[in-house]
Amino acid sequence: MMKMKTLIAAAVASTMVAGSAMADLVIPDLSYRTGPFAAGGVPVSDGYQDYFNMLNARDGGIGGVPIRIIECETGYNTEKGVECYESTKGEGALIYQPLSTGITYQLIPKVTADNIPLHTMGYGRTSAANGEVFNWVFNYPANYWDAASVAVNYLLDENGGSLEGKTIALVYHNSAYGKEPIRTLEALSEMHGYELSLLAVDHPGQEQKSQWLQIRRERPDYVLMWGWGVMNQVAVQEAANINFPMENFIGNWWAGSEHDVIPAGAAANGYKSLGMTRSADYPVFAEIKSLVHDAGNAAGDGSNVGTVLYTRGVYAAMLAAEAIAKAQEIHGVADVTPAMVRDGMEALDITDARMAELGMPNIGPAFSVSCENHGGPGLGLVQQWDAAAGKWNPLTDFIAPDDSVTDPLIAEDSAAYAAENNIEAGCL
Numbered sequence: 001m002m003k004m005k006t007l008i009a010a011a012v013a014s015t016m017v018a019g020s021a022m023a024d025l026v027i028p029d030l031s032y033r034t035g036p037f038a039a040g041g042v043p044v045s046d047g048y049q050d051y052f053n054m055l056n057a058r059d060g061g062i063g064g065v066p067i068r069i070i071e072c073e074t075g076y077n078t079e080k081g082v083e084c085y086e087s088t089k090g091e092g093a094l095i096y097q098p099l100s101t102g103i104t105y106q107l108i109p110k111v112t113a114d115n116i117p118l119h120t121m122g123y124g125r126t127s128a129a130n131g132e133v134f135n136w137v138f139n140y141p142a143n144y145w146d147a148a149s150v151a152v153n154y155l156l157d158e159n160g161g162s163l164e165g166k167t168i169a170l171v172y173h174n175s176a177y178g179k180e181p182i183r184t185l186e187a188l189s190e191m192h193g194y195e196l197s198l199l200a201v202d203h204p205g206q207e208q209k210s211q212w213l214q215i216r217r218e219r220p221d222y223v224l225m226w227g228w229g230v231m232n233q234v235a236v237q238e239a240a241n242i243n244f245p246m247e248n249f250i251g252n253w254w255a256g257s258e259h260d261v262i263p264a265g266a267a268a269n270g271y272k273s274l275g276m277t278r279s280a281d282y283p284v285f286a287e288i289k290s291l292v293h294d295a296g297n298a299a300g301d302g303s304n305v306g307t308v309l310y311t312r313g314v315y316a317a318m319l320a321a322e323a324i325a326k327a328q329e330i331h332g333v334a335d336v337t338p339a340m341v342r343d344g345m346e347a348l349d350i351t352d353a354r355m356a357e358l359g360m361p362n363i364g365p366a367f368s369v370s371c372e373n374h375g376g377p378g379l380g381l382v383q384q385w386d387a388a389a390g391k392w393n394p395l396t397d398f399i400a401p402d403d404s405v406t407d408p409l410i411a412e413d414s415a416a417y418a419a420e421n422n423i424e425a426g427c428l
Contacts, residue, residue, distance in 0.1 A: 047313025129375025205231025
C-alpha cells in the first residue's frame with residue numbers, strides 16, 4: 001500500500017528545487033505531566049508524541065518532511081500555558097493543541113493575530129465551531145454543547161423519550177471548562193422538563209464532601225459530571241460512599257478514562273461516561289510499539305498504550321498530521337506554513353476508509369470540515385466501566401446532538417464575540 005509520503009512527494013516534486021533543504025514541521029505539545037491533572041495530561045501527551053514519532057520513523061515525517069516536537073510543561077496553568085505559547089510560536093509552530101479550556105480562551109485572540117491554527121478537540125470555546133467568526137480555531141469532531149446534548153439524548157432514550165419530572169445534577173469543575181455545558185443543559189431542561197441543579201467543585205477537586213452530601217439529601221435521578229484529573233477520582237469515590245447508583249452517574253469524555261475509576265476498585269463498577277473515540281487494540285499501536293517504543297523513543301514509559309486518553313492523543317495527532325498532509329496537497333509544497341495548515345484543517349475529510357488505512361479503523365466518526373463548520377458532526381458515545389474486567393464497554397454507537405438547540409446557541413455566542421471584538425464574519 002502506497003504511503004502518504006509517497007503521494008505527497010509526487011504531488012509536490014515539480015514545485016521543489018532539487019537538493020534544497022526543508023525545515024522541520026514544528027509541532028508544540030503544551031503538556032502537563034505534573035500537578036493534580038497529570039493523570040490525564042500524561043497519557044494524552046504520550047499518545048500525541050508517539051504518533052508523530054512513528055510517522056518520523058516510518059515515513060520520514062509528513063510528505064517527507066521530519067516532524068519536530070517541542071514539549072512545554074504547563075501544569076494545566078493558564079498563565080504558564082500562555083508563556084509556553086509565546087516561547088514556542090517563533091520556532092515555526094504549525095498548530096497548537098493546549099488541552100485546556102482556560103488556556104484556549106487566552107490563546108484564541110493570540111493565534112488569530114499571529115495566524116496560527118488552534119485545535120481544541122472536544123474542549124475549549126464551544127462557539128468556535130463557527131468558522132466564519134473563529135477563522136483560526138477548530139474544535140472538531142465535537143464540542144461541549146454537543147456532549148451535553150448527547151448525554152441528554154441518551155437519557156431520553158433510557159426513559160422512553162421523556163425526562164419530564166426527572167432531576168439531573170451537574171457536578172462541574174468551577175472553571176471555564178466546567179461551566180461550558182451549563183447553557184445547553186439549561187436550554188434542554190426547558191425543552192424536556194427536567195430539573196437541573198448545579199454543583200460547582202473548586203480547583204483542583206479534592207474536596208467534594210458538601211456536594212455529595214447535597215446529592216445524598218436531594219437524590220437526583222441522574223448526576224452528570226464535567227471533571228478532570230483528581231476531581232474525577234474523588235467524585236467516583238464520593239458517589240460510592242453515599243451509595244449513589246453508578247449506572248445513573250455519567251461523566252463527560254474528560255471524565256471517562258481508566259485512572260478515573262481504578263482507584264475506587266469494585267465500587268466504580270457501572271459508572272458511565274461519554275466518549276469521542278472508540279477503544280480497541282488498533283493496528284497503529286503495534287506500529288508505535290515496533291517503531292517508537294522498541295527503538296527507545298517513547299514519550300513515556302509505555303504503560304498508557306491503548307488506554308482511553310492515550311488513544312485520544314494518538315487520534316488528535318492523526319487529525320493534525322492529516323491536516324498538514326492536506327495542506328501540502330492543496331498548496332503543492334511540503335514545507336508548509338501555519339496559514340497553509342489552517343487551510344488543510346478547513347478542508348479536512350476524515351473517511352472510514354482513511355481511518356482504516358491509518359491503522360485505526362472506526363476509531364471515530366467520519367466527518368468533514370468547512371469554513372462554516374469548524375466543529376464537525378458533534379457525535380459522542382456512551383461507555384460503561386466493568387471493574388471486574390478492568391475495561392470500558394461501549395453501550396451505544398455514536399449519538400447525535402440536538403442541533404436545533406446547539407446551533408442557535410453557537411450562532412448567538414459567536415455573534416456576540418464578533419461584536420465585542422470588531423470581527424467581520426466571513427471565510428478567509
